[in-house]
Amino acid sequence: MKYAWIDRNRLGWPVSMMCEQLDVSISGYHQYVRRTDRPQRPSLGPRRMSNDALLAHIKAVHAKSKQEYSWPRVWKKLLLSGIRVGKERARKLVKLHGIKAKTKRKFKATADSAHNLPVAQNLITRDFSPAAPDRVWSTDITYLATR
Numbered sequence: 001m002k003y004a005w006i007d008r009n010r011l012g013w014p015v016s017m018m019c020e021q022l023d024v025s026i027s028g029y030h031q032y033v034r035r036t037d038r039p040q041r042p043s044l045g046p047r048r049m050s051n052d053a054l055l056a057h058i059k060a061v062h063a064k065s066k067q068e069y070s071w072p073r074v075w076k077k078l079l080l081s082g083i084r085v086g087k088e089r090a091r092k093l094v095k096l097h098g099i100k101a102k103t104k105r106k107f108k109a110t111a112d113s114a115h116n117l118p119v120a121q122n123l124i125t126r127d128f129s130p131a132a133p134d135r136v137w138s139t140d141i142t143y144l145a146t147r
Contacts, residue, residue: 057081071095075090
C-alpha cells in the first residue's frame with residue numbers, strides 16, 4: 001500500500017505536497033482514506049436479515065393470514081411490521097419455497113326461489129322406489145342456460 005505512508009495528522013504538511021513527493025494522486029489518496037476510515041460492517045449488517053430468518057417471518061405472516069396471502073400482501077405485511085425487505089427478495093423467497101395463497105371459491109347461487117312464477121307439483125313426494133319401471137322419471141337440467 002503506497003498510501004499507508006501518508007499520515008493525515010502530520011502537522012504543517014499539506015496532503016497535496018505529500019502526494020506529490022510519494023508520486024500518488026490526490027484523488028487516489030482520498031479514496032483510500034474513505035475506504036479505510038469506514039467502520040467495517042459484518043457481511044449482514046443490522047438492517048439486513050438472513051434468508052432463513054426472513055423466510056420464518058414470511059411463513060408466520062402467511063400462516064396468520066390462513067394461507068390466503070400471496071407474495072404482494074405478505075411483503076406489505078412485513079413492511080408494516082417493521083421488517084425491511086425488498087419486493088423482489090420477498091417474491092423470490094416465496095416462490096422458491098412454494099408458498100402459495102389458497103383461493104376461495106366464490107359462492108354461486110344455483111336456485112332463485114324468490115319469484116312469483118308457477119312451480120311444478122312434487123308428484124314423487126320423496127318416494128324413490130316406484131312400483132314398476134317407467135313410472136317415475138327425473139333429470140338434472142342445471143347444465144342448461146336459463147333465465
